[in-house]
Amino acid sequence: MLKRDTTFKVIMLLPLVFLTGYFLILVGSQSAFFSLDDFLAQLGQQDIRSAIALSLIAATTSTVIAIVLAIPTAYALARIEFPGKRLLDTFIDLPMVLTPIALGTLILMSWNTAIGRLLSDIGLTLPFTLAGVILAQFTVIVAISVRMLKATFEQIDQRQEQVARLLGCSAFSSFLQITLPLAKRGILAAIILTWARAIGEFGATVMVAGTAKGQTATLPSSIYLAMSMADLPKAVTLVVILIGISLLVLFGLRMVTESKR
Amino acid sequence: MIQVAQLTAERGDFCLGPIDLNLDESSYLTILGPSGSGKTLFLETCMGLLEPRSGKICLDGKEVTNLTPEKRQISYLPQDLALFPHLNVRANILFGAKQRKLDDKVSLSRLSDLIDLLDLHSIIDRHDVTTLSGGEKQRVALARALLPGPRLLFLDEPFSALDATIKRQLQVKLRQINQDLGVTILHVTHDQEEAFMLGEQIAVMIDGKLRQVGTRDDIYYRPKSLDVARFLRNQNIYEMTLTDIDHEGFLQLENGVILKAPACQGVEVGDRIAAVIRAEEVVIIRPNKPIGPELQDNLFLGTLKDILAFGGTHTLTVRIADSGMNIDIELPNCAMRDFGFSIGDKLQICLRQRSLWTIKIDTVKREDKDAAI
Incomplete structure (x- = not known):
């Protein structure tokens, strides 16, 4: 029995070892092009600092907007019966199957419609603006949030909400006092995943907002620009910064999630 | 309320x-x-x-x-x-x-x-x-x-x-x-x-x-x-034909055996009737003992076919002589010990009138169901 368990565990652990090794090779291969002096010097450059700030602001804002909209949407899809629900459920998934480039094209084209022109007229323009970056990232990540949160709400025993109603809660109060606290871990997981996806977003962002240095160049688009100009030290510095920020935030959020269990 | x-x-x-x-x-x-x-x-x-x-x-x-x-x-x-x-x-x-x-x-x-x-x-x-x-x-x-x-x-x-x-x-x-x-x-x-x-x-x-x-x-x-009788684990349910209603209103039911059963509303001769008696209500007549007046009707001789032992009770299955009718009897352990029954024993039992219950079988409904099946 023990031997069988050991074999089973080894079989399950081997892919983990392989994946860890593979990622270490990817990260470690940057060391040939990395020097601390270069890194510190690059950090002092205005365009890099601006890319870091823009990435953090845009990813956080788009994640907040996506989660705020995804929570009720996912709850409605998980709990409320209405005509055309299956169709809507499938439609909401569309951004997950389209490539980011195609999504970016859709966003740009939608600004040529009456609504788009109206928004442009009131000052909400997309090319070379922070709003363009945020909208591109939001469009890419919102479907992921909805999908994850719908699964979370479906896992919560509806009986708990019903008992809360019979103990005196209104539907909204039951949602706030029972459903949301029980969905906390799922919501945090959705935040982690969507934020990570947003900060790494490239295709739709470039299509919609371009890569204007100091204006709409996020960390991924700055990496692309550096590589296209064969500026390897800068590209590696940006990669290391992106890895560092991502790991820090993901690890921090994971620690919060684990400690609240 | x-x-x-x-x-x-x-x-x-x-x-x-x-x-x-x-x-x-x-x-x-x-x-x-x-x-x-x-x-x-x-x-x-x-x-x-x-x-x-x-x-x-x-x-x-x-x-x-x-x-x-x-x-x-x-x-x-x-x-x-x-x-x-x-x-x-x-x-x-x-x-x-x-x-x-x-x-x-x-x-x-x-x-x-x-x-x-x-x-x-x-x-x-x-x-x-x-x-x-x-x-x-x-x-x-x-x-x-x-x-x-x-x-x-x-x-x-x-x-x-x-x-x-x-x-x-x-x-x-x-x-x-x-x-x-x-x-x-x-x-x-x-x-x-x-x-x-x-x-x-x-x-x-x-x-x-x-x-x-x-x-x-x-x-x-x-x-x-x-449906209710079966759900409540009434093991003894017999579908019989009403052949007579006497001047006191008692029903005579036949299906291999003849049963005298209490009245049931809205029935007439020829109707199909279910006679129901709970297993613990069946009386075993002790040999060589006088039979009381309320045990004079519905007396049957049978052979003990099976004994199932539960925690505190036993269920005996008795086959009535010259009929295909099986009757389940529930006995507490102490009574079972007193009788000392074993499979194959002959015994006399009584289905007391006051313990019997009759239900008119809705034949139209049943025929519909059968046709649907």
């Missing part, structure tokens, strides 16, 4: 009702039925968790059919208890008080009473409700349902996952809650022993319909339909 009139509801292909039911203040009604008979659906509809298709629900004479669940003042203990895992034991119990905006003093006084009543002293400060045992969770969920001081409590198979000892303790508590606190209880269960022990009135639900509502004896000894 609660009146349900012509209530119907549906979930998927399953249709509930129409159901009519009246429940008096401080009474205890058990709804007994097999799994999938619609018991939970009925509770959910009464509580406002499911919209009825038609019908009316009134509480204290006021119609509540369209009120939201929180406005119906019904407390609920579901089968899976649904304790709130993110709240500790105390917060779980006090949850309803907070929502109903009860005065703190009242809440704490009720909490203290419930701690005593349900013996929650050792677990009231427990932080994590998921670490409680099944019986402890049950008591916490019951306390949570009772703390807001409901006049009506709905219980949905609350003890189905508990072992026999804890189940019995909690059943006694429930009776106490009903009698001492005056809480009106509607309790659904598939457990016949539980239904008969707790319910002053029992309603039998089969296939989404209340087939019979009555006292314990009505349901146990006088089932109104074959």
Whole structure:
């Protein structure tokens, strides 16, 4: 029995070892092009600092907007019966199957419609603006949030909400006092995943907002620009910064999630 | 207290009702039925968790059919208890008080009473409700349902996952809650022993319909339909033909044997009748003993074909001579020891008239069913 368990565990652990090794090779291969002096010097450059700030602001804002909209949407899809629900459920998934480039094209084209022109007229323009970056990232990540949160709400025993109603809660109060606290871990997981996806977003962002240095160049688009100009030290510095920020935030959020269990 | 009139509801292909039911203040009604008979659906509809298709629900004479669940003042203990895992034991119990905006003093006084009543002293400060045992969770969920001081409590198979000892303790508590606190209880269960022990009135639900509502004896000894008789484990059900009705109204039934049975309303000679007798009501006549006057009719000679031993009783299957009729007899262990029966023994038995119950078989309905099959 023990031997069988050991074999089973080894079989399950081997892919983990392989994946860890593979990622270490990817990260470690940057060391040939990395020097601390270069890194510190690059950090002092205005365009890099601006890319870091823009990435953090845009990813956080788009994640907040996506989660705020995804929570009720996912709850409605998980709990409320209405005509055309299956169709809507499938439609909401569309951004997950389209490539980011195609999504970016859709966003740009939608600004040529009456609504788009109206928004442009009131000052909400997309090319070379922070709003363009945020909208591109939001469009890419919102479907992921909805999908994850719908699964979370479906896992919560509806009986708990019903008992809360019979103990005196209104539907909204039951949602706030029972459903949301029980969905906390799922919501945090959705935040982690969507934020990570947003900060790494490239295709739709470039299509919609371009890569204007100091204006709409996020960390991924700055990496692309550096590589296209064969500026390897800068590209590696940006990669290391992106890895560092991502790991820090993901690890921090994971620690919060684990400690609240 | 609660009146349900012509209530119907549906979930998927399953249709509930129409159901009519009246429940008096401080009474205890058990709804007994097999799994999938619609018991939970009925509770959910009464509580406002499911919209009825038609019908009316009134509480204290006021119609509540369209009120939201929180406005119906019904407390609920579901089968899976649904304790709130993110709240500790105390917060779980006090949850309803907070929502109903009860005065703190009242809440704490009720909490203290419930701690005593349900013996929650050792677990009231427990932080994590998921670490409680099944019986402890049950008591916490019951306390949570009772703390807001409901006049009506709905219980949905609350003890189905508990072992026999804890189940019995909690059943006694429930009776106490009903009698001492005056809480009106509607309790659904598939457990016949539980239904008969707790319910002053029992309603039998089969296939989404209340087939019979009555006292314990009505349901146990006088089932109104074959479905109810079979569900209540009446092993001795004989389909016979009514051949005569005597001047006292007794029925003569034939099907290989002749039975004299009590009257049954609306029957006439030639009708198909089911004669029912519970296994523990069959009398074994001791050899060489005089036979009393009430045991003169329905005497049969038979051969003991099988003996099944249960915890405290034995079930004997007797084949009646010259007929295909089998009769099950339930004997307590002490009587079984006295008789010392073994398979193959000959014995004389009596189906007392007062223990027999007759049900007219709805032949048209049956023929329809057969045709459908």
